[in-house]
Amino acid sequence: MPDFAPLRMAEVELSGELPPLPGGRGDLGIAYRAAQCLIRLHGRPLGFAQIDLQPGGIGPEMLAGLIWDQLGGEIRRHLEEDGLEVPDDLMAAGLPSVENPRCRQEGEEFLKQAPLVSVVVPTRNRPSSAAQTVNGIAECEYPSDRLEVIVVDNASGDDKRVEPAAIKPGRGGTRPRRFQRPQPRAARGERRCRRLRRRRHRA
Numbered sequence: 664m665p666d667f668a669p670l671r672m673a674e675v676e677l678s679g680e681l682p683p684l685p686g687g688r689g690d691l692g693i694a695y696r697a698a699q700c701l702i703r704l705h706g707r708p709l710g711f712a713q714i715d716l717q718p719g720g721i722g723p724e725m726l727a728g729l730i731w732d733q734l735g736g737e738i739r740r741h742l743e744e745d746g747l748e749v750p751d752d753l754m755a756a757g758l759p760s761v762e763n764p765r766c767r768q769e770g771e772e773f774l775k776q777a778p779l780v781s782v783v784v785p786t787r788n789r790p791s792s793a794a795q796t797v798n799g800i801a802e803c804e805y806p807s808d809r810l811e812v813i814v815v816d817n818a819s820g821d822d823k824r825v826e827p828a829a830i831k832p833g834r835g836g837t838r839p840r841r842f843q844r845p846q847p848r849a850a851r852g853e854r855r856c857r858r859l860r861r862r863r864h865r866a
Contacts, residue, residue, distance in 0.1 A: 669691065669693055670698065671698040674703065677703065680723065683720055684698050684700075686718050702737075705767055710737050731753040746765060779810075780811075781811050782811070782813070783815060786819065787823075788823040790823055801830075807833050816842065816843045818847040824843070825841070
């Protein structure tokens with residue numbers, strides 16, 4: 664695969680100093696050529712910015728300019744909706760930190776009456792990525808009494824299953840429900856998953 668190049672994944676919060684993006688190499692020893700960055704402001708996702716990487720990475724100043732070029736409209740819109748001053752550009756120092764912006768106040772009000780949600784995580788022979796996904800969900804701020812996580816293992820090998828010890832308890836000590844299929848199936852597993860869930864919304 665001569666044209667293959669791994670893509671570095673990163674997350675950047677704008678209400679503070681921006682980080683440098685290192686270059687480096689992926690698991691196969693191939694150099695990263697670009698980074699796919701999830702851009703957040705006050706914790707809320709604004710969108711993705713694809714950043715071309717130099718061999719030594721790029722610094723915060725260059726990163727700020729590239730983010731502004733791709734997501735400047737979304738940044739302006741978010742600040743306007745929060746009733747905050749809109750700058751002419753984005754600097755390496757990031758945007759001024761606000762203790763409790765309007766968007767967070769609205770989020771807190773939503774969480775007080777959050778709907779019941781089921782998150783289904785299908786997996787097969789991917790114990791590390793499945794555990795990382797489930798643990799990421801467990802760290803979210805969604806009320807634990809209104810969130811359930813169902814791990815559906817589609818007949819993984821004995822040494823490729825998600826081990827319970829790899830799963831962190833969620834907020835409130837809740838743990839995901841696990842369903843193990845003896846044979847790999849698609850449609851019937853989906854129907855089974857519908858019967859398992861008990862929430863109003865499914866993700």
